[in-house]
Amino acid sequence: MAREDIVDLFVIGGGINGVGIARDAAGRGMSVSLAEMNDLASATSSGSSKLFHGGLRYLEYFEVGLVRKALIERETLLRAMPHISWPMRFVLPYHKDMRFEGGTPTSKLLGAVMPWMKGRRPAWLIRLGLFMYDNLGGREILQGTTRVDMTTDEVGKGIDDRFAFAYEYSDCWVEDARLVVLNARDAEARGAEVMVRTKVTSAERVEDHWVVTLQDVETGDTFERRARMLVNAGGPWVEDVIRQVTRTNSSEGVRLVRGSHIVTKRLFEHDKTYIFQGEDGRIIFAIPYETDFTLIGTTDADHADASIKPECSDEERDYLLNFANGYFKYDITVDDVVWSYSGVRPLYDDGAASASALTRDYVLSVYDDGAPMLNVFGGKITTYRKLAESAMEKILPFFDNDKGDWTAGVAMPGGDFPVDGVQDLIDGLIVDYPFLDDVWAKRLVRAYGTEAGDVLGDAGAVSDMGQLFGANLTEREVRWLMAHEYARRAEDVVWRRSKLGLRMSVAEIGQLDEWMQAARAAVKGDA
Ligand SMILES: Cc1cc2nc3c(=O)[nH]c(=O)nc-3n(C[C@H](O)[C@H](O)[C@H](O)COP(=O)(O)OP(=O)(O)OC[C@H]3O[C@@H](n4cnc5c(N)ncnc54)[C@H](O)[C@@H]3O)c2cc1C
Numbered sequence: 144m145a146r147e148d149i150v151d152l153f154v155i156g157g158g159i160n161g162v163g164i165a166r167d168a169a170g171r172g173m174s175v176s177l178a179e180m181n182d183l184a185s186a187t188s189s190g191s192s193k194l195f196h197g198g199l200r201y202l203e204y205f206e207v208g209l210v211r212k213a214l215i216e217r218e219t220l221l222r223a224m225p226h227i228s229w230p231m232r233f234v235l236p237y238h239k240d241m242r243f244e245g246g247t248p249t250s251k252l253l254g255a256v257m258p259w260m261k262g263r264r265p266a267w268l269i270r271l272g273l274f275m276y277d278n279l280g281g282r283e284i285l286q287g288t289t290r291v292d293m294t295t296d297e298v299g300k301g302i303d304d305r306f307a308f309a310y311e312y313s314d315c316w317v318e319d320a321r322l323v324v325l326n327a328r329d330a331e332a333r334g335a336e337v338m339v340r341t342k343v344t345s346a347e348r349v350e351d352h353w354v355v356t357l358q359d360v361e362t363g364d365t366f367e368r369r370a371r372m373l374v375n376a377g378g379p380w381v382e383d384v385i386r387q388v389t390r391t392n393s394s395e396g397v398r399l400v401r402g403s404h405i406v407t408k409r410l411f412e413h414d415k416t417y418i419f420q421g422e423d424g425r426i427i428f429a430i431p432y433e434t435d436f437t438l439i440g441t442t443d444a445d446h447a448d449a450s451i452k453p454e455c456s457d458e459e460r461d462y463l464l465n466f467a468n469g470y471f472k473y474d475i476t477v478d479d480v481v482w483s484y485s486g487v488r489p490l491y492d493d494g495a496a497s498a499s500a501l502t503r504d505y506v507l508s509v510y511d512d513g514a515p516m517l518n519v520f521g522g523k524i525t526t527y528r529k530l531a532e533s534a535m536e537k538i539l540p541f542f543d544n545d546k547g548d549w550t551a552g553v554a555m556p557g558g559d560f561p562v563d564g565v566q567d568l569i570d571g572l573i574v575d576y577p578f579l580d581d582v583w584a585k586r587l588v589r590a591y592g593t594e595a596g597d598v599l600g601d602a603g604a605v606s607d608m609g610q611l612f613g614a615n616l617t618e619r620e621v622r623w624l625m626a627h628e629y630a631r632r633a634e635d636v637v638w639r640r641s642k643l644g645l646r647m648s649v650a651e652i653g654q655l656d657e658w659m660q661a662a663r664a665a666v667k668g669d670a
Pocket residue numbers: 155156157158159160161178179180181182183184185186187188189190191192193194195196341342343344376377378379380384388400401402403441485486487488519521522523524525526
């Protein structure tokens with residue numbers, strides 16, 4: 144076995160953490176292979192609330208370090224990907240009867256010094272939290288907190304009259320699944336090998352390296368890769384990879400906590416998100432989504448096993464509807480729900496009693512038993528880039544590589560334009576491709592940024608875009624997604640590379656899938 148046949152890193156898992164580490168390592172000149180057993184972002188990384196946020200409520204757990212790290216990161220990420228991420232205002236309606244989640248360190252402290260509050264969250268405490276939120280994280284782009292009169296402001300329309308005022312603060316939105324794909328593409332552009340629908344079935348230490356056995360899940364074919372170090376970014380499967388794939392003896396574990404979201408038809412006209420506090424002390428968001436919809440989530444429910452596909456139960460759906468109905472003047476019913484999705488948080492199990500109390504911060508551990516392995520526990524979309532840097536700190540001592548951190552300030556594919564430059568890109572695209580309408584051009588710019596023209600190529604008319612699959616999805620775009628963004632099946636295209644599944648019929652999605660299968664078979668036949 145020649146040394147050059149052994150890559151430096153083998154990454155298991157194509158969620159945000161796996162691709163983030165692969166990109167960072169490849170950019171430092173390391174040789175990297177990554178395998179994802181399904182589609183990129185098919186697990187937790189497409190099931191999030193899609194916020195680059197500091198996590199206001201984690202302040203109540205005194206997780207100031209985590210909140211600060213995440214707050215600083217928001218603007219770094221926004222600058223690197225202004226197509227798939229944008230600033231968002233959050234409206235927090237206030238009422239004096241709002242309660243703490245039981246048992247948070249802050250509620251215990253307040254219960255001791257102000258017992259008459261009986262678990263209620265006072266307005267001054269929220270204001271203090273927001274003051275910290277505004278000032279911990281070196282804000283330059285995002286607007287600070289303001290107080291809003293709900294009786295006169297448009298955000299008060301449709302909200303129950305008992306909320307006389309609200310606080311408004313900033314965080315950012317991000318298209319989570321596209322974030323994963325763009326990181327994978329950038330990793331590949333820097334030399335990494337990215338394999339989708341390829342499962343790591345075993346990894347064995349042989350002398351000073353790993354022999355990784357892989358299975359192409361579509362054909363059943365097996366093959367091997369060799370690597371000096373293994374990175375286990377298996378998300379909800381992190382424990383399975385430790386115990387079953389690598390057969391490592393470890394007491395570390397994760398607690399799987401399911402979070403579900405429902406999508407309804409659009410519930411309000413403005414582009415701000417509501418953050419509602421419930422009687423159980425939890426919070427949920429009602430977020431403007433894909434122009435015509437509202438996204439409501441999330442829940443916190445223990446999830447038994449990573450192999451069980453997370454789905455929003457009727458109970459979770461009703462919980463979210465009841466929660467939101469406590470705020471909206473009109474009643475949202477089951478009939479308003481057009482879609483739902485669920486994800487499983489793989490939280491590092493530190494023995495906390497409640498799911499909400501488990502740390503949202505990441506934990507990295509290294510086992511070096513001849514050939515080293517790094518395990519990734521937990522994390523947030525928001526901190527994936529910092530997590531990758533921390534991972535590199537643990538990885539680099541095993542290699543003769545002293546390249547420093549490099550990812551801050553480096554644009555993602557298509558993200559090389561100013562944060563306020565989206566409208567200019569849309570206008571420019573319509574000039575270059577006059578057959579596009581505003582809605583179509585905006586969707587393309589929000590997905591592909593400065594690469595939107597590469598997707599459209601030399602098309603001079605709609606007829607040049609090839610087959611139309613539904614919504615404004617065309618053959619030319621699908622071919623681009625298959626060639627450049629690892630898309631294999633219709634679900635990859637309509638639920639992760641885009642959210643056109645909300646606008647396409649089941650029959651249209653089925654036809655797209657048949658077309659994609661045929662197109663792949665034709666390419667294989669030609670090869
Ligand atoms: C409901 C919910 C809401 C959230 N909201 C936010 C939010 O708004 N903001 C935020 O910052 N964070 C949020 N998070 C957290 C964030 O989504 C996760 O921390 C992050 O997506 C975890 O990424 P990951 O790469 O570790 O895991 P995953 O995305 O699950 O990726 C792990 C991958 O490993 C693959 N894999 C496993 N075993 C193997 C194997 N043997 N071979 C090959 N591949 C394998 C899996 O198929 C999977 O794709 C939320 C999480 C949830 C559940």
